[in-house]
Amino acid sequence: MQTKTTPGAMLKAMREKPPLVQCITNYVAMNIAANVLLAAGASPAMVHAAEEAGEFAGIASALTINIGTLSTQWIDGMQAAAKAATSAGKPWVLDPVAHYATAFRRNAVADLLALRPTVIRGNASEIIALAGGESRGQGVDSRDPVKQAEGSARWLAERQRAVVAVTGAVDFVTDGERAVRIEGGSALMPQVTALGCSLTCLVGAFAATAPEDIFGATVAALSTFAIAGEEAALGAAGPGSFSWRFLDALAALDAETLDARARISAA
Ligand SMILES: Nc1ncnc2c1ncn2[C@@H]1O[C@H](COP(=O)(O)OP(=O)(O)O)[C@@H](O)[C@H]1O
Ligand SMILES: Cc1ncsc1CCOP(=O)(O)O
Ligand SMILES: [Mg+2]
Incomplete structure (x- = not known):
């Protein structure tokens, strides 16, 4: 059996057997998230209608749910x-x-949390608020440092028995017992809409590839974004050229480069 113990090994395994990932994501994210999954080597399907979403989850290898444009x-x-x-x-x-912005979103997320997500991925303001803390988020944008959300993430992971990933300048991932920080990426990333949403879909793709190691799969997805983001920023003139360079960098990223460059440290 193939071992999938590093981010690179997981990326390689994903490309060898592209998983079908059902992404229920928002109108803003649909196109870029599908392109991100294709560039990384997964097979995305944006399927959200109540009439078929449950049936489709039966054939997909993983599901991602994003409440960005809710109804x-x-x-x-x-x-x-x-x-x-x-x-x-x-x-x-x-x-x-x-989710902190309106009662409609808060209630929807409370109901979804009761259905036991395997992974919760959000920015710092979202994770702080999920743990009941004072968040300074403005609409979909975080206004809090990741460091501030680490305690909230640990609490949430224990309470939900889920892996929690907080993203920002330095990402943080915990399952309530283990915790790591992941460095990399670029300050241009939050300047491109829906990259966080796309990352959520990519976490689903890695989780489909390594369901036996959800913590490792989440770390692998975030590390992939960190290194592709760094690479894309090298020649980018701003968010526009960063955006297409990011897709190219994702597609070009190989397992060896990912493992050599990923900066993951115990937290
Ligand atoms: N200042 C930054 N420097 C480097 N990478 C960043 C920065 N801000 C966000 N990222 C990266 O951007 C991606 C999306 O994260 P984030 O912007 O936190 O999500 P969201 O779009 O949901 O708010 C992640 O890979 C994260 O590591
Ligand atoms: C702008 C916007 N409005 C509703 S969803 C959305 C996209 C948010 O994307 P991200 O959380 O990745 O920044
Ligand atoms: Mg987001």
Whole structure:
């Protein structure tokens, strides 16, 4: 059996057997998130209708749910898909975009948390608020440093028995017992809309590839973004050229480069 113990080994395994990932994501993110998954080597499908989302979760290898552009109909699809994934033992990832902003979002996220996501991925303001803290988030944008969210992430991981990933200048991942920080990326990343949403979908792709090691899969997805982001920033004139360079850098990233350059340290 192939061992998938490093981010590079997981990336290689994903490309050898591209997983089908059901992404319930927002209107802003759909295109870039699908392109990110294709560039990384996975097979994305944006399927959210209540009439089919649960059935589709039965054929996908992982599911991701993002509440960015929420509506009542979408919530029905999210619930059906999350229930189907959980009952089939498939990993699913929750991205609680701006959940602190309105009661509608807060209630939707509370109901989704009750369906036991395998991974929760958010920016610092979102994770602080999920743990009941005072967040300074503005709409979908974080206004808090990741360091400030580390305690919240640990608490949330223990309470939910999930892997929690907080992203920002230095990312933080914990399962409640283990914790790491991941350096890399670029300050241009939050200047391009929906890159966080795309990362959530990529976490789903890695989780589908290594369901036996969800913590490692989450670290691998974040490390992939960190190194592709650094690479893309080298020649970028601003967010526009960064955006297409990022897709190229993701597609060009190989397992050896990822393992050689990833900067992951115990926290
Ligand atoms: N200041 C920064 N420097 C380096 N990388 C960053 C920075 N801010 C965000 N990133 C990276 O951008 C990606 C998206 O994260 P983030 O912007 O936190 O998500 P969201 O879009 O949900 O707010 C992650 O890979 C993260 O590491
Ligand atoms: C701008 C916007 N509005 C609703 S969802 C969305 C995209 C948010 O993307 P991200 O969380 O990756 O910044
Ligand atoms: Mg986000």
